Amino acid sequence: MTTTQSASAPLLEDTILEPKAGGLYRHQHAGTGLLVGIALGFIGWLLSTSFLQSNESFGSDMTTTVTMVSWVIGFNIGVGSFNAPIRWLLGHDQTHHDELYAAGVGQGWKRYFKFCTDHKVVGTQYLVLVMVLFGVGGTLAMMIRTQLLSPHSTFLSPETYNSIVSIHGMVMIIATIIMVSGPFANFVMPIMIGAKDMAFPRLNALSFWTVVSAVPCLLATFFLGGVPAGWTTYAPLSAQAPIAMDAFAITIITFVVSVTVAGINTVVTILTMRAKGMTFGRLPIFTWGSMIGGALGLYAMPAFLIAQSALITDRVTGTSFFVAAQGGTGWLYENMFWIMGHPEVYVILIPPVAAVLEITTVFARKPLFASKVAIGGMVGIAGLSIMVWAHHMFTTGWAPNLGGPFMLTTELISIPTGIIFLCLIGTLWRGQIWTRLPMFFVYLFLWNFIIGGVTGIYLSDLPADQYFHGNMFVTAHFHYTLLGGAMIGAAAAVCFWFPKMTTRMLNERVGKVSFWMIAIGIQITYYGQFLEGFEGMPRRVANYDPQFLHANLISSAGAYLLMAGWVVMAYNIVSSWRSGEMAGANPWGSKTLEWQVPTPVPLENFLVEPIVVADAYGYGETPQTSTQLGEGHR
Amino acid sequence: MTLIDEQHGASATGGHHESVEDRDLKERIALWLFIAGDGVFFLLQVFSWFYLKGLNVHGMWRGAACSVSAACTLGDGSDLTHIVPKAASWHSLTVAGLVILSAACIWQAEVRARKEQNRGETVAWVSLGLVTLIAGIAVLCLQFTALPFKTISGTYASVFIFFMGSVIAHLCLTLFIGLAVWNRLRRGSANLKWQLQLRLARVWWVWVAFSGAVLALVSTYFA
Numbered sequence: 042m043t044t045t046q047s048a049s050a051p052l053l054e055d056t057i058l059e060p061k062a063g064g065l066y067r068h069q070h071a072g073t074g075l076l077v078g079i080a081l082g083f084i085g086w087l088l089s090t091s092f093l094q095s096n097e098s099f100g101s102d103m104t105t106t107v108t109m110v111s112w113v114i115g116f117n118i119g120v121g122s123f124n125a126p127i128r129w130l131l132g133h134d135q136t137h138h139d140e141l142y143a144a145g146v147g148q149g150w151k152r153y154f155k156f157c158t159d160h161k162v163v164g165t166q167y168l169v170l171v172m173v174l175f176g177v178g179g180t181l182a183m184m185i186r187t188q189l190l191s192p193h194s195t196f197l198s199p200e201t202y203n204s205i206v207s208i209h210g211m212v213m214i215i216a217t218i219i220m221v222s223g224p225f226a227n228f229v230m231p232i233m234i235g236a237k238d239m240a241f242p243r244l245n246a247l248s249f250w251t252v253v254s255a256v257p258c259l260l261a262t263f264f265l266g267g268v269p270a271g272w273t274t275y276a277p278l279s280a281q282a283p284i285a286m287d288a289f290a291i292t293i294i295t296f297v298v299s300v301t302v303a304g305i306n307t308v309v310t311i312l313t314m315r316a317k318g319m320t321f322g323r324l325p326i327f328t329w330g331s332m333i334g335g336a337l338g339l340y341a342m343p344a345f346l347i348a349q350s351a352l353i354t355d356r357v358t359g360t361s362f363f364v365a366a367q368g369g370t371g372w373l374y375e376n377m378f379w380i381m382g383h384p385e386v387y388v389i390l391i392p393p394v395a396a397v398l399e400i401t402t403v404f405a406r407k408p409l410f411a412s413k414v415a416i417g418g419m420v421g422i423a424g425l426s427i428m429v430w431a432h433h434m435f436t437t438g439w440a441p442n443l444g445g446p447f448m449l450t451t452e453l454i455s456i457p458t459g460i461i462f463l464c465l466i467g468t469l470w471r472g473q474i475w476t477r478l479p480m481f482f483v484y485l486f487l488w489n490f491i492i493g494g495v496t497g498i499y500l501s502d503l504p505a506d507q508y509f510h511g512n513m514f515v516t517a518h519f520h521y522t523l524l525g526g527a528m529i530g531a532a533a534a535v536c537f538w539f540p541k542m543t544t545r546m547l548n549e550r551v552g553k554v555s556f557w558m559i560a561i562g563i564q565i566t567y568y569g570q571f572l573e574g575f576e577g578m579p580r581r582v583a584n585y586d587p588q589f590l591h592a593n594l595i596s597s598a599g600a601y602l603l604m605a606g607w608v609v610m611a612y613n614i615v616s617s618w619r620s621g622e623m624a625g626a627n628p629w630g631s632k633t634l635e636w637q638v639p640t641p642v643p644l645e646n647f648l649v650e651p652i653v654v655a656d657a658y659g660y661g662e663t664p665q666t667s668t669q670l671g672e673g674h675r
Numbered sequence: 676m677t678l679i680d681e682q683h684g685a686s687a688t689g690g691h692h693e694s695v696e697d698r699d700l701k702e703r704i705a706l707w708l709f710i711a712g713d714g715v716f717f718l719l720q721v722f723s724w725f726y727l728k729g730l731n732v733h734g735m736w737r738g739a740a741c742s743v744s745a746a747c748t749l750g751d752g753s754d755l756t757h758i759v760p761k762a763a764s765w766h767s768l769t770v771a772g773l774v775i776l777s778a779a780c781i782w783q784a785e786v787r788a789r790k791e792q793n794r795g796e797t798v799a800w801v802s803l804g805l806v807t808l809i810a811g812i813a814v815l816c817l818q819f820t821a822l823p824f825k826t827i828s829g830t831y832a833s834v835f836i837f838f839m840g841s842v843i844a845h846l847c848l849t850l851f852i853g854l855a856v857w858n859r860l861r862r863g864s865a866n867l868k869w870q871l872q873l874r875l876a877r878v879w880w881v882w883v884a885f886s887g888a889v890l891a892l893v894s895t896y897f898a
Contacts, residue, residue, distance in 0.1 A: 130851065132855075132859045304712075309705045339711060343715040344716075344719055347723075354826070354833070354837060359827035360837065362723065362727070362834070367827075370727070370730055
């Protein structure tokens, strides 16, 4: 895919920095972020309890909000997020050595705990964060399934159960939004297009550390009375919820900032930083997926921002956007939420789908079948996804006359989705398939996502939705889509790019054990939930009629197996990262650029500027040559 | 030290070795994307206004004045104490006017910078833009203290105050950008980039003026 220029240069990592390079950054890291965040949060709490508690109705909500906002700002001050804007304001530009320091030069492993601007560090930070979030969300899921082992279980109180369902939902939504766009669109995508880094390295680090600052707010909800309103937090439930609801809203507002910044960065990087010869026609499919997902996030997230901002003003200052008793309407919240909510599903899905397509071409040793059509399919999904939100509101009574049009647009979305499936199957068709661990997950993705997609068609149908909407059928459907589809796609991506990110191979044998546990676990868990749905079991209930017992036992048994599979996979990642077999620069024989650079990837990625001269997937057309930017240049 | 071609590369190390044109292109696209996202936020604010006004749940768009001690209940007439008065229009329109004037000053500064390369005049125009912007923020703060209703006075009051909060957040961000541009121009630290930075600031400024003016018009003439 590449040729090289003859010029070469010493590694930037070997630069000897000036003694005070980095300035304030030298003293900042996650620990200082924590300290300043706690200190500022405490000051915010102190001031708000001193001056705002006089308002009997909203005092505690104000205190919670002020404390959480202070924490977020304090953490980001402490970790160094605001250094560069303040220096810019004061007219002090950073020197080259300051920038090298910020990019992690000379800091070893410590750079992973700092506001580091190197996209590979940020990608790795995201990978670890995502694993932690999945650990938390998965543990909460296990608590839910344990509660549902018996009809009248007292393992959790109904209030606690509701809170756990809410936080499980939001933790998983946050984790799935960033699970591919965080680690891989950061680590891999810039190299794939021949760039030295993301377009805005500091914004890149900012997007990561803002998510980090949001996570404690979300987890704090357990200690602030819980969020018993479901992850959608519809009014008036959200208006009646304890003060944890304020922390929940602050979490989302902070997360929206992160996703917006990351989305802009991704799109600008792909539009402006491609190497010479990397035309749009030669862009790897994963970069298309990252760009479309990032752009869609820019449309979706502002709706989340305004919904949560209005919700918090309702709670903190007594406005009445969503409280019907005071002239507001829950429909406004529901509209805003789902104007975000359905595109957000595709913000989650498109990047993993693109990753799966990318992986398939490598292991089928074939060009991507109808690649332009696949790109069109992703654009079509993104375009249609902004016109389907009201199918989530079929049963709310909002605008019954719009039911038909929204049913139509929702069903239309299966066309571009089906096209992408055809491209995937067409790529596999008659390919010389090399079935390694990533491909196992590709097959599983294909199976699960078909089930998730087909069951979605029933839910888009107005009459069927009246029955299914409030029951476990929906739960099974969206888990098949988001877990069975998106998360499995992300798992494929982890297996595929792990050698490039960590320099080591994942243990294939342990990987296959985890794969089968996950694969079987998913089918048992969610077939069980489909069964619950067919029987009519409502979702979000802590106790249920004994007639649903068998289906729940099946689902819980599957869930334990599924969780065990993820634990084995996490173990595999950690142990392989520490002591796995060393990987070469290009263990899969891929033709995209990220595999043509040395492993570990040097700062600024390319020792010589790449010039792209061929298609990324021309496996049958252009032989791989020794002129690629492989280990020989290290 | 760096591998990158000074004219065409982009650097992992914060863009230190990028050409001014490359950096400008990236920043322009980023700004337009940000404005697109902010545009969604803006449209949803306007949607909220007309949606709540159109629904007029329990006649409480401007039909009730609630208080903490006697909250509005079902809105069947018995709990309505009085019609919520409209906010004085001159505040909103003055703020909008000042922000538009401020944007015009920045526009003029950018034109001067581009055509005449005159740093002194440019700084003067930016200064004037900042002064009018600060005046706009001051009038907005004054409006907060002079509102004839509270946040708990029904949906009209809710959305009105939300508009104000949104506008003030945008103006504060604009003030930050404006102060930075002004300071860098004054210090001469903006060097080659100064015209391009001004052009970016101008685009943002015009967007803030436009969106603020629309919100002012909506809240003044569609109450």
